[in-house]
Each structure stands twice: as C-alpha cells, then as structure tokens.
Amino acid sequence: MTVKIAPSLLAADFGCLREEALRAQAGGADWLHVDVMDGRFVPNLTLGPAAVAALRGRVTIPLDVHLMVEDPLPLVPAFARAGATLVTVHAEACRHLHGTLQQVREAGVRAGVALNPATPLQAVEHVLHLVELVLLMTVNPGFGGQAFLPEVLPKVEALRRRLGPPGPGVPEIEVDGGITPETAGRAAGAGATVLVAGSAVFGSPDPARAIAELRAAAAQATRSPG
Ligand code: DX5
Numbered sequence: 098m099t100v101k102i103a104p105s106l107l108a109a110d111f112g113c114l115r116e117e118a119l120r121a122q123a124g125g126a127d128w129l130h131v132d133v134m135d136g137r138f139v140p141n142l143t144l145g146p147a148a149v150a151a152l153r154g155r156v157t158i159p160l161d162v163h164l165m166v167e168d169p170l171p172l173v174p175a176f177a178r179a180g181a182t183l184v185t186v187h188a189e190a191c192r193h194l195h196g197t198l199q200q201v202r203e204a205g206v207r208a209g210v211a212l213n214p215a216t217p218l219q220a221v222e223h224v225l226h227l228v229e230l231v232l233l234m235t236v237n238p239g240f241g242g243q244a245f246l247p248e249v250l251p252k253v254e255a256l257r258r259r260l261g262p263p264g265p266g267v268p269e270i271e272v273d274g275g276i277t278p279e280t281a282g283r284a285a286g287a288g289a290t291v292l293v294a295g296s297a298v299f300g301s302p303d304p305a306r307a308i309a310e311l312r313a314a315a316a317q318a319t320r321s322p323g
Pocket residue numbers: 105107108130132163165236237238239240241242243273274275276293294295296297
C-alpha cells in the first residue's frame with residue numbers, strides 16, 4: 098500500500114495558485130489539500146469555493162478540501178458544486194456531526210471527518226461508517242509551518258487498530274500538520290495512508306523532490322521486515 102502525498106496549498110504562493118497547483122501535480126502529488134479557514138473556527142482566513150472551482154478547471158488530481166470552519170454544513174453544497182472531491186469537516190465544529198456527514202455524502206462528495214489534537218477518537222466512533230477519510234491533526238489548526246505534535250501518534254495507531262488494515266471500504270487515515278521526511282516515516286509507521294504536507298513541499302525549491310522524499314520516508318517506514 099503506497100501512502101498518498103497531499104500537498105497543502107496553504108503554503109503555496111497565493112499570487113500564483115494555479116501554477117503552484119500544477120507544479121505539485123506534475124511533481125507527483127496524489128491529492129491537492131485545500132485548507133479552508135473562516136477566521137472563527139481558526140484565527141485565519143483563506144480560500145473559498147471560487148478558488149476550488151478555479152483549481153478544478155486546471156488540475157486533474159483529487160481536491161481534498163479541509164473545512165476549518167464553524168458550522169460547515171451551509172458551505173458544503175457550494176464546495177461540492179465547485180468540484181471538491183473530498184470534503185472534510187471538523188467534529189468540533191458540528192453541532193450534529195452525523196447529520197452533517199450524511200448531507201456531505203448526499204451532496205455527492207466523499208466525506209471526511211477531522212479531529213484536533215486534543216479531541217479523542219471516541220468523537221468519531223459513531224460516524225466511521227459514513228466517512229471515507231479520518232483526518233488527524235498533528236498541529237493545532239490555523240497555520241502552516243508548525244512543529245509536528247508527536248503526542249498524536251498514539252491516536253493514529255489506535256485508529257489504525259480500530260479500522261483494521263488499509264483496504265477497499267476502509268477509511269483513509271490522513272495526518273495533517275508538520276509533515277517532513279522525518280515525521281512522514283513516523284506518521285506512516287503509525288498507520289497513516291495520506292500525508293498532508295504544506296511547507297515541506299511548497300517551501301522547497303523542488304516540490305517534486307520534496308514529494309519523492311516524503312514518499313520514500315513513508316515507504317521505508319511501512320516496508321515489511323525481511
Ligand atoms: C493547518 C492545515 C494544514 C497545514 C499543513 O491548519 O490544516 O493542512 O496547511 O501545513 P504544514 O505541512 O506546513 O504543517
């Protein structure tokens with residue numbers, strides 16, 4: 098099983114998002130991670146559905162939209178229409194998480210649920226059957242370039258045990274925040290199947306090389322012994 102690499106546009110040059118997205122795609126990115134922030138759930142404000150629609154017309158890889166917004170449900174139809182492939186909502190931001198995820202699926206996009214570092218796995222126990230992705234934050238959300246929080250690794254391991262081995266019908270485990278070649282191996286070794294990397298990719302003069310290094314570190318950590 099090859100771990101997917103999802104570069105986060107938050108670290109890209111916002112003055113040329115299209116070129117940056119195409120460069121990541123050409124460099125081997127599996128998905129493009131789009132961090133949407135509303136200035137309320139997190140103290141930052143970023144991209145909206147119009148940016149996703151502009152990207153949809155340019156890149157062919159899945160658009161992995163991470164909604165760091167309070168009460169995300171009203172925004173879901175616009176992101177679905179804009180061409181999002183996956184829409185991930187935070188459990189902490191939804192008053193009715195089960196109903197919200199049902200409506201994400203009814204909007205015709207793949208549903209994901211995200212947990213902040215302090216939120217226990219128990220928060221998603223009763224919605225795992227509704228999602229194709231569980232995003233575990235390894236930084237406190239709002240900004241790129243932060244240090245990886247290793248105390249989240251046991252949560253990744255526990256989720257891997259809870260879901261069983263990766264495979265068809267098993268939700269992806271996406272780890273998001275502070276991913277570098279060093280932490281990529283630790284996250285993949287703990288059971289992550291998708292790694293989000295912003296500054297490690299877009300902060301590099303050679304995004305293709307950065308993506309290859311992350312993939313190699315993840316492969317090294319998940320190679321069966323012998
Ligand atoms: C943080 C975002 C992350 C962030 C990752 O709130 O959800 O996706 O952009 O950036 P790096 O890889 O630089 O930590």
